[in-house]
Amino acid sequence: MKNFILTTLFISALFANDKTHTYSSSEDCKACHTQIYSEFNSSMHNNSTPQKDQIHNAIWAQHPKNLKFKQYSCGKCHTPASDNLDDMKEKGKRGGVPKADNPTHQAGISCAYCHRIKDIKLHKKSNTNIMTNEANNFFGTRQKHIKSPYHGIITEGNEHIKNGNVCIGCHSHKKNKHGLNVCSTNIDNEMNGANCVSCHMPKVIGSISNMNKTKNHTFHGFAGAHTHSDMLTQYVDISMLREINDFIINIDNRTSHSLLLHPLRTAVLKVSILRDGKIIKLKNEIFVRVIGHNGKPAMPWVASVTLKNTMIQANEKRSIKYDFKIQKGDKVNVILGWYLVNPKAIKELKLENDKLANEFIEFKNQNFDF
Ligand code: HEC
Ligand code: HEC
Ligand code: HEC
Ligand code: HEC
Ligand code: HEC
Structure with a gap:
C-alpha cells in the first residue's frame, strides 16, 4: 500500500495547478472499501465509456462530433476523470477520443471524481461540476468517522x-444545439424527503470499510435501468380495477422524474390472462418519448422537437383500459419492463448483435386472481 500512496502524492503534486485534474484510481479504494468497490464496479458509472458501453458507443460512432472533429464532448459526463479532458472537449484536437489503453479514459465516473465535486455551476445547455484541487481529500457525510490512513x-x-x-x-x-432538452430529470420536483441519493443509493447490509466494521453502508451500484432495478420497484405501484365489461390497470409512478429518462428507452406493459389452461395475450401498451425533426424521428443531435411523449411522467398515475371481460377463475398477469434501446432504432444503430440492447428488462411482474 505504501507504494501507491507515494505515487499518487507525487502525481497530484505534479498536476496540482493543471486545469485538467488528476484523480486517484478507483482500484486504490478496493483494499479498504471492498464491498462499495465491488458494487461500483458493476455500475454504469464504472462502465460509461465507449469501450465499456456498447449503447453509448453506438450513438458516439454516428455522432458528427466524432466523424468531423474527433471532439469527445461527452467526456464531461462520461469520462470526467480523463487526464486530457480539456483536449477531448475541444474542437479539432484530433485523437482526443477515449483510448482503451489509457486507464484514466476508462475510469468512468470514478470514486475520487464523485467525492471531489465541490459545487455545481448551472448552465442552460448542461451543468458543470466544480472540482476541488486536493487529490486525496474526499467529501463524506457521516457524523462520526475514524481517520483514514489513505x-x-x-x-x-x-x-x-x-x-x-x-x-x-x-x-x-x-x-442540444437546437435547444431541445434531450434528457431531463425534473430536478426541481420536491419528493417528500426523497432525493437521488436516498432512492438510488439506499442503505444496504455490509461494512463501509475493512477498517471500521459497520452494519450498513450506502449502496454504490447505482440502481437504474441497466442494473439493480429490483431495488427501485417499491416506487412504482401496479393495481387492477375490474369493471363489468372491462378492466383497468393503474401504474402509479411515485418518483420525482419520468419512469425512464433517456430518449432511447421504450417501456412496455404486457398483459395476459390465463383461462382454462390457455394464455390469452392482450395488446402491449408502449410508453416512449420520441424526439425528431420535420415530423420524423431523428438522432439526438438532429432532433429539434418532441414528436410524441407517452412516457409515464413524474408522480403520474396512468390508467390503461382493456376492453376484455374478466371471468371467475381468470388469472391476470401484468408485466412492466423496458428495452434500453427502442427496437425501431436497433438496426440504424447497428446493435442487432448486442444482447443487452435487444433484451426486454422485466421491472415488475404481478398476478391478479379472480
Ligand atoms: C460526472 C457525471 C455524473 C455524475 C456526477 C453522476 N452521474 Fe449518474 N450517470 C452518468 C452517466 C454518464 C451515466 C450513463 C452511463 C452509461 O449508461 O453509459 C449515468 C448513469 C446513472 C444511472 C443509470 C444506471 C443504470 O443502470 O441505468 C443512475 C441511476 C445514476 N447515474 C445515478 C446517479 C446518482 C444517484 C448520482 C449522484 C450521487 C449520479 N448518478 C452522479 C454521469 C454522472
Ligand atoms: C451533461 C452530461 C452528459 C453529456 C455531455 C453526455 N451525456 Fe450521455 N448520458 C448522461 C447521463 C446522465 C446518462 C444516463 C441517463 C439515463 O440513464 O437516463 C447518459 C446516457 C447516455 C446514453 C445511454 C447509454 C445506455 O447504456 O443506455 C447514451 C447513448 C449517451 N448518453 C450518449 C452520449 C453521447 C454520444 C454524448 C456525447 C456526444 C453524451 N452522451 C454526452 C450525461 C451526459
Ligand atoms: C487504507 C484504507 C483506505 C483506502 C485505501 C481508502 N479509504 Fe476511504 N476510508 C477509510 C476509512 C478507515 C474511512 C473512515 C470510515 C469510518 O469512519 O467509518 C474512510 C472513509 C471514506 C469516506 C468518507 C465517508 C464518510 O461519509 O464520512 C470516503 C468518501 C472515502 N473513504 C472514499 C475513498 C475513496 C474514493 C478511496 C479511493 C480513492 C478510498 N476511500 C480509499 C479507509 C480507506
Ligand atoms: C422516489 C425515488 C426516486 C428519486 C427521488 C429519484 N429516482 Fe431516479 N429512478 C427511480 C425509479 C423508480 C426509476 C425507474 C426504474 C429503473 O430505472 O430501474 C429511476 C430511474 C432513473 C434513471 C435511469 C433512467 C433511464 O432512462 O435509464 C436515472 C439515470 C435516474 N433515475 C437518476 C436519478 C437522479 C439523478 C435523481 C435525482 C435528481 C433521481 N433519479 C431521483 C426512482 C427515483
Ligand atoms: C456518482 C457519485 C459517487 C461515486 C462514483 C462514488 N460515490 Fe461514494 N458516495 C456518494 C454519495 C452521494 C455518498 C453519500 C451517501 C449518503 O449520505 O447516504 C457516498 C458515500 C460514500 C462512503 C460512505 C458510505 C457510508 O456508508 O456512509 C464511502 C466510504 C464512499 N462513498 C466511498 C466510495 C468509493 C470507494 C467509491 C468507488 C468504489 C465511491 N464512493 C464512488 C457518491 C459517489
Whole structure:
C-alpha cells in the first residue's frame, strides 16, 4: 500500500495547478472499501465509456462530433476523470477520443471524481461540476468517522453530496444545439424527503470499510435501468380495477422524474390472462418519448422537437383500459419492463448483435386472481 500512496502524492503534486485534474484510481479504494468497490464496479458509472458501453458507443460512432472533429464532448459526463479532458472537449484536437489503453479514459465516473465535486455551476445547455484541487481529500457525510490512513475526509461544505445535488452536474438536463432538452430529470420536483441519493443509493447490509466494521453502508451500484432495478420497484405501484365489461390497470409512478429518462428507452406493459389452461395475450401498451425533426424521428443531435411523449411522467398515475371481460377463475398477469434501446432504432444503430440492447428488462411482474 505504501507504494501507491507515494505515487499518487507525487502525481497530484505534479498536476496540482493543471486545469485538467488528476484523480486517484478507483482500484486504490478496493483494499479498504471492498464491498462499495465491488458494487461500483458493476455500475454504469464504472462502465460509461465507449469501450465499456456498447449503447453509448453506438450513438458516439454516428455522432458528427466524432466523424468531423474527433471532439469527445461527452467526456464531461462520461469520462470526467480523463487526464486530457480539456483536449477531448475541444474542437479539432484530433485523437482526443477515449483510448482503451489509457486507464484514466476508462475510469468512468470514478470514486475520487464523485467525492471531489465541490459545487455545481448551472448552465442552460448542461451543468458543470466544480472540482476541488486536493487529490486525496474526499467529501463524506457521516457524523462520526475514524481517520483514514489513505485520504482526508471533508465534512464541511458537504451539503451537495448529502442532499443529492452532487448528481445534478451531469443528470439535470442536456440540451442540444437546437435547444431541445434531450434528457431531463425534473430536478426541481420536491419528493417528500426523497432525493437521488436516498432512492438510488439506499442503505444496504455490509461494512463501509475493512477498517471500521459497520452494519450498513450506502449502496454504490447505482440502481437504474441497466442494473439493480429490483431495488427501485417499491416506487412504482401496479393495481387492477375490474369493471363489468372491462378492466383497468393503474401504474402509479411515485418518483420525482419520468419512469425512464433517456430518449432511447421504450417501456412496455404486457398483459395476459390465463383461462382454462390457455394464455390469452392482450395488446402491449408502449410508453416512449420520441424526439425528431420535420415530423420524423431523428438522432439526438438532429432532433429539434418532441414528436410524441407517452412516457409515464413524474408522480403520474396512468390508467390503461382493456376492453376484455374478466371471468371467475381468470388469472391476470401484468408485466412492466423496458428495452434500453427502442427496437425501431436497433438496426440504424447497428446493435442487432448486442444482447443487452435487444433484451426486454422485466421491472415488475404481478398476478391478479379472480
Ligand atoms: C451533461 C452530461 C452528459 C453529456 C455531455 C453526455 N451525456 Fe450521455 N448520458 C448522461 C447521463 C446522465 C446518462 C444516463 C441517463 C439515463 O440513464 O437516463 C447518459 C446516457 C447516455 C446514453 C445511454 C447509454 C445506455 O447504456 O443506455 C447514451 C447513448 C449517451 N448518453 C450518449 C452520449 C453521447 C454520444 C454524448 C456525447 C456526444 C453524451 N452522451 C454526452 C450525461 C451526459
Ligand atoms: C487504507 C484504507 C483506505 C483506502 C485505501 C481508502 N479509504 Fe476511504 N476510508 C477509510 C476509512 C478507515 C474511512 C473512515 C470510515 C469510518 O469512519 O467509518 C474512510 C472513509 C471514506 C469516506 C468518507 C465517508 C464518510 O461519509 O464520512 C470516503 C468518501 C472515502 N473513504 C472514499 C475513498 C475513496 C474514493 C478511496 C479511493 C480513492 C478510498 N476511500 C480509499 C479507509 C480507506
Ligand atoms: C460526472 C457525471 C455524473 C455524475 C456526477 C453522476 N452521474 Fe449518474 N450517470 C452518468 C452517466 C454518464 C451515466 C450513463 C452511463 C452509461 O449508461 O453509459 C449515468 C448513469 C446513472 C444511472 C443509470 C444506471 C443504470 O443502470 O441505468 C443512475 C441511476 C445514476 N447515474 C445515478 C446517479 C446518482 C444517484 C448520482 C449522484 C450521487 C449520479 N448518478 C452522479 C454521469 C454522472
Ligand atoms: C422516489 C425515488 C426516486 C428519486 C427521488 C429519484 N429516482 Fe431516479 N429512478 C427511480 C425509479 C423508480 C426509476 C425507474 C426504474 C429503473 O430505472 O430501474 C429511476 C430511474 C432513473 C434513471 C435511469 C433512467 C433511464 O432512462 O435509464 C436515472 C439515470 C435516474 N433515475 C437518476 C436519478 C437522479 C439523478 C435523481 C435525482 C435528481 C433521481 N433519479 C431521483 C426512482 C427515483
Ligand atoms: C456518482 C457519485 C459517487 C461515486 C462514483 C462514488 N460515490 Fe461514494 N458516495 C456518494 C454519495 C452521494 C455518498 C453519500 C451517501 C449518503 O449520505 O447516504 C457516498 C458515500 C460514500 C462512503 C460512505 C458510505 C457510508 O456508508 O456512509 C464511502 C466510504 C464512499 N462513498 C466511498 C466510495 C468509493 C470507494 C467509491 C468507488 C468504489 C465511491 N464512493 C464512488 C457518491 C459517489
